[in-house]
Amino acid sequence: MRARDLLADFPTVGLDSPIIDAARMLADQDLPGLIVIEDDGTPFTILPGTEVLRLAVPTYCQDDPALARVVDEAHADAFLGALNGRTVREALPRQPRELPVTDPDATVLELAALMARTRSPLVAVLGDGRRLIGAVTLQALLDRVLAG
Template identity: 80%
Template sequence: MRARDLVIDFPTVSLDSPAMDAARLLADQGLPGLIVVDADGSPSSILPGTQVLRLAVPTYCQDDPALARVVDEAHADAFLRSLAGRTVRECLPANPRELPITDPDATVLEIAALMARTHSPLVAVVDGGRLLGAVTLQALLERALVS
């Protein structure tokens, strides 16, 4: 089985897309992450949903989880409001990792290795510079478990 057999259309965002829109897209479509594209429509990064949370969750709560418990429920429920006015660019790590991108001929094992190495729940599939879509961790596992 190859990437071309698992690829699905996948939503994209730009670096300047609002972070709140990205969070809504993740939630509304139940996505593990998003493909971030440059002005030419080529993948420039993968934005896992956890990176959006990293921007929204106060640093002091990330550094000391016990502090998250002392925040009252009303404020705790509204933490995503901190994404207002922020962009996808701000959600991405300062030091970019290897881009999880492959061609349509990649095998399931190659895709799995790329996901594991890059800690990415999805891999962008590109053919001749054109984004075909993505292979998600869920699709990969479902297919591999059937084999």
């Protein structure tokens, strides 16, 4: 089995897209992450949903989880409001990570190794050099491997 056998169309966002729109896309489509593209349409990085949360959750709550417990429920439920007016670019880690991309001929083991190494729940699949043709998700990979 190859990447082309697990390939699915996958939504993308630009670096300057509103992060709240990206969060809505993650939630509405039940996605593990998004492919962030550059202006020319080439993949720039993968934005896992956890990075969106990292931008939204106050740093003091990330540093000391006990502080999250003392925030009243009304304010705790509204923490995603911190995303308003911010962009996808702001949600990306400061240190760029290896971009999980491959070609359509990659084997399932190559895909799994790439996901494990980059800690990414999806891999962008490029054809004709750098043209994005879809993605393979961790869910699709595990579903197919475990079924067979």
